[in-house]
Amino acid sequence: MAGLTERxxxxxxxxxxxxxxxxxxxxxxxxxxxxxxxxxxAATEQRLQNASVSDLERWTDNILDARTLDEVFATH
Structure with a gap:
């Protein structure tokens, strides 16, 4: 039982x-x-709240080159 609890x-x-x-x-x-x-x-905030870790990482990288908010979320 202790093994199950620990796991x-x-x-x-x-x-x-x-x-x-x-x-x-x-x-x-x-x-x-x-x-x-x-x-x-609100729609953008909701999109961010529902995003996966990989989406958040990609969008964080995209912000460096994006000129608009739409470009942040664009798939390359």
């Missing part, structure tokens, strides 16, 4: 770390987008 605790910790990383990436991207393009509309 579940470890899985919970891993999941918590992953969620924390995703929240951190989201927070950074929200700050960068707002600073660069001004206040974001």
């Amino acid at each position: 579940l605790l470890n899985e919970g910790r891993l999941e918590g770390r992953q969620e924390g990383r995703q929240e951190g990436k989201l927070d950074v991207l929200l700050r960068l987008l707002t600073r660069r393009f001004g206040p974001l509309d």
Whole structure:
């Protein structure tokens, strides 16, 4: 039983770390987008909230070259 409990605790910790990383990436991207393009509309904020980690990373990279908010979200 102790093995199962330990495994579940470890899985919970891993999941918590992953969620924390995703929240951190989201927070950074929200700050960068707002600073660069001004206040974001509700649809854009919702899109960001529902994004995967890979989307958040790609969009964070895109902000360096994007001239518009649409270019941040464009797939290359």
